[in-house]
Amino acid sequence: MSRIGKKPIDIPAGVKVDVAGKTVNVEGKLGKLNFTFRPEMDVKVQDGLVVVERQDEERFSKAIHGLTRSLIANMVIGVSEGYEKKIEVYGVGYGAVVQGQTLTITCGKSHPEILDIPVGVTIDIQTPQARGDTDPAKFTVKGIDKQAVGEFAAKCRRTRPPEPYKGKGVRYADEYVRRKVGKAFAGGGA
Numbered sequence: 660m661s662r663i664g665k666k667p668i669d670i671p672a673g674v675k676v677d678v679a680g681k682t683v684n685v686e687g688k689l690g691k692l693n694f695t696f697r698p699e700m701d702v703k704v705q706d707g708l709v710v711v712e713r714q715d716e717e718r719f720s721k722a723i724h725g726l727t728r729s730l731i732a733n734m735v736i737g738v739s740e741g742y743e744k745k746i747e748v749y750g751v752g753y754g755a756v757v758q759g760q761t762l763t764i765t766c767g768k769s770h771p772e773i774l775d776i777p778v779g780v781t782i783d784i785q786t787p788q789a790r791g792d793t794d795p796a797k798f799t800v801k802g803i804d805k806q807a808v809g810e811f812a813a814k815c816r817r818t819r820p821p822e823p824y825k826g827k828g829v830r831y832a833d834e835y836v837r838r839k840v841g842k843a844f845a846g847g848g849a
Contacts, residue, residue, distance in 0.1 A: 664724030668709040668732045671739050676709055676731075678702050683709075683731055687738030690779070690803045694734060700727050709735070737803040744812035745832035747795040749821065754788040754796040762798075766819040766829060774818070779804055780811050792825065797832070 670676055674687040683702055684693045696702060699720040701712045711728040713720040736742075748755055748766065756763045762782055764772045776782060780802040789796040800815070802808040812831070821828035823839040830836060 662725075664711055664713070664728045666728065668711075668728065668735055670704075670707050670709060670735065674735055674739050676704050676735065678704055683734070685731070685734040685738050687735075687803075689738050689741050692734045692738055692803060694730055696727050696731075697723055699723065702727070702731065733805045737805055741801060741803050742805045742808045743799050743801045744808055745797065745799050746812060746815055746829060747797050747832050748789055748829050749792060749795045750789055750825075750827035751791060752789070753827070755782075755784060755798050756787060757782050757784060762815070764815065764818050764829065767827065768819070772818040774811075774814060777807055777811055780807050792827070 674685065677684045677686075681698060682693055682695045684691065699714055699717070700723065701714060703710050703712070709731055711724065711731065713724045746755075748764065750767055752765065753767060754765050756765075757776070760776050762774045762776055764774065766772060780800060783799045783801060785797040785799070786794070787796060800808050800812045802811075816829045816831065819828045821830040821834070821836045823837060824841055826836050826838060
């Protein structure tokens with residue numbers, strides 16, 4: 660029994676959902692997305708709702724029932740509201756710059772990390788350079804595809820994950836970094 664799979668998806672105003680064969684097309688004010696679902700599923704649009712049903716009671720069908728519903732719901736939210744991940748870069752001299760379709764992250768390595776920005780994802784930089792250990796460089800990854808936004812944000816974080824002693828590195832804005840106390844100097848006597 661999939662509790663998530665049984666829930667119908669509300670279609671907000673300004674969003675158009677169309678099912679053609681085994682493909683769901685979702686169009687809204689921010690763009691278009693499409694998804695080809697598995698043959699074990701049936702997707703219907705009726706009375707302003709999208710309903711996902713499975714054709715049989717096989718184990719695999721039950722497993723992908725909720726997944727299919729969640730992916731379609733994420734598409735509906737993406738074309739109407741969009742998704743964003745806020746990222747902060749902590750460390751003296753650390754920062755981020757967008758040049759064309761590349762994001763350059765300077766994070767204390769011998770070379771800057773250059774990442775290609777995927778199609779459909781935009782980067783909005785609020786603070787390009789970190790100032791000290793308390794005022795980080797900040798940028799936001801935005802887009803209509805939840806998977807693309809999350810994947811690119813994770814790729815940015817992977818360039819230099821936050822370390823626990825000084826907290827330097829690339830992290831999500833809402834991420835908590837558990838800090839450790841460094842080694843204490845045991846004063847010497849004679």
